[in-house]
Amino acid sequence: MINPSASGWIDKFLGQLAHRQPIAQNSHEFYRAVRDTGFIYGHVVSFNNLDKNETKGWTTEETTKAALLNTLYDVHILITNETDPKAFISRAIAFYKQMTPEGFSLLKKVLPTSPRSQQLEEILEERIKTNDNVFSRSFSHILTNALLVMDVLAFRQYLLNKEIPNEYLRKLEEAVLSIVSLALKSKNKTTEFDDLLIKLFGSSVRYTKFSAIKDDDLSKLELNYFHSKSEKNYLLDMAGMAIWTDGAAEQSEVDFLYRLAAELGLDDEIAAESIASFDVFIRKNKKNIPYFNYSNxxxxxxxxxxxxxxxxxxxxxxxxxxxxxxxxxxxxxxxxxxxxxxxxxxxxxxxxxxxxxxxxxxxxxxxxxxxxxxxxxxxxxxxxxxxxxxxxxxxxxxx
Incomplete structure (x- = not known):
């Protein structure tokens, strides 16, 4: 059994996956497969190619940490065609060293003399803890964990370019917060709680300030910066999550999602798929997710x-x-x-x-x-x- 809270868990985890086939052949298929696990929505319900018995008894934090590792490893296979755990671990550590803002505590506990896999264990442990603020404890991890997908998207960029493009993470965070804000404004009737939702998202970001958020016009967002289907689908899904209330979407909200898809260069079928996927996910898992057990x-x-x-x-x-x-x-x-x-x-x-x-x-x-x-x-x-x-x-x- 794998224990994500015990030293050495990454070696054991990757040891079971080292010779598996890629879960997808392209970026869009990859995103769909990851979305089906619930990772995109901040609540993991399954793992690709990992027996359910292995995850039995895991806490939310342990499941999230393992899902982050699993998804990073999957994108590493997709981009590099390599399954070697050592190569993945080395690249993942180098990636997190580059993405860590000055003064951020992600790497403070990592000892240079520690085995590489243990260094990554410490990094992921701290990465999950960065979301352990007053909101994630009281409000469920679903909002802050949904933002962990940014790590995966940034890692993909790192693998393609040998570095994270300049200001990539800032632009991605700004796009998420701006789109969430606009999605909420698409409602016929907004409330003070919609404003609070923006602040909840904002309390979890690391590269963006509210003053940078552009939420007055969808066409003003720099969405042409994002070229990957995974990036575009993620932005669309974040908008869908934001406007969910009781499962009954208003026409204005649906129209907004289709307009957003068009701005992102996605077909109407992709927007419909995004709406349907989230609806199916909620119907199947709502009773197990405290966040979605309330009409508001x-x-x-x-x-x-x-x-x-x-x-x-x-x-x-x-x-x-x-x-x-x-x-x-x-x-x-x-x-x-x-x-x-x-x-x-x-x-x-x-x-x-x-x-x-x-x-x-x-x-x-x-x-x-x-x-x-x-x-x-x-x-x-x-x-x-x-x-x-x-x-x-x-x-x-x-x-």
Whole structure:
């Protein structure tokens, strides 16, 4: 049995696959085969050419890690026609060294003297952990894991060009976030939860900032930069995932997917296939994926997060009140927020000062984690409700 959490698992895993035939003969067939496993959608349900008994009892993290390795190895076979595990491992390590942004922790634990396969084990372990932020724990891994496909697409480029093309990862992330944003805007009626979904995606990216997102016109996106069928299908599938609510797509949403396919240079049949594939995947696996068990998954996350934030404040009420009492300006701004909209400067000041307080209260350091600052509006909302005396006094003092 393979244990993806035990040292040496990669050698054992690849040892079972080293002499297998390629899963596809071209980029489009390859993408279809990978999509059928659920990896594209962020929830792996199967492995190509790996017995189900081998994966029995694996955690979500272990399954995701093994699926990432498996897909990287498959694209290596597709591009190089080589099945040698040692050659694959060497190229995968070199690839991750190149794609790692300065200051990113992916390679910090890797010892140069470690066996090459162990180095890759450490890299993949850290790669999966980079998604372990406040959202992936509370909201399921499905959004952040769907972005792992970018590793595979970038690895394909690395194998073709002997390096990752300049700004490739940034352009790919920008395209994903822009398309997701436009897909949500294609709905006849958008909600605050659609905006939150964009932020959820944004909390998981590493090369892009919200300021770079172009979401006003599909034709303005630089989609002609992407030439591979795998890249184009991935962008189309991300749009389909974003607009899914309860399985009943609006006509405006379907029209958007067809327009996106046209912009990507894909036939209508490919757009129809994308819609049908996701629909079939959800129907078969919905009961096993918490994210899709709600008519509005993002609303469910928001409500769940609100309850967690409220509980955290209650448990730390005395400590939090003490810290707030030492910051009169913050209390005044929070008081104003209960009866008027704050301007951008005031909101920025509240955010900065609240984060400083969170550093001093251990249980509230959740707001310092990647993506945690997006929950600050919930914190601001509940503070006056749970510490009413302090804010009533502040109001009286300013009358």
């Amino acid at each position: 998954p993002v609303k469910h996350f928001y409500d769940h997060a609100a309850n967690n934030v409220k509980l955290l404040i209650k448990r730390n009420k005395a400590r939090f009140a003490k810290e707030l009492s030492n910051n009169g300006e913050l209390v005044l701004l929070l008081t104003h927020s209960t009866h008027r909209n704050l301007d951008a400067k005031e909101k920025k000041k509240i955010k900065k000062q609240l984060l400083e307080i969170c550093k001093t209260v251990p249980s509230l350091t959740i707001f310092l984690l990647p993506g945690g600052s997006l929950l600050l509006p919930l914190l601001i909302k509940f503070i006056p409700q749970l510490l009413p005396a302090m804010f009533n006094e502040n109001l009286e003092e300013n009358e």
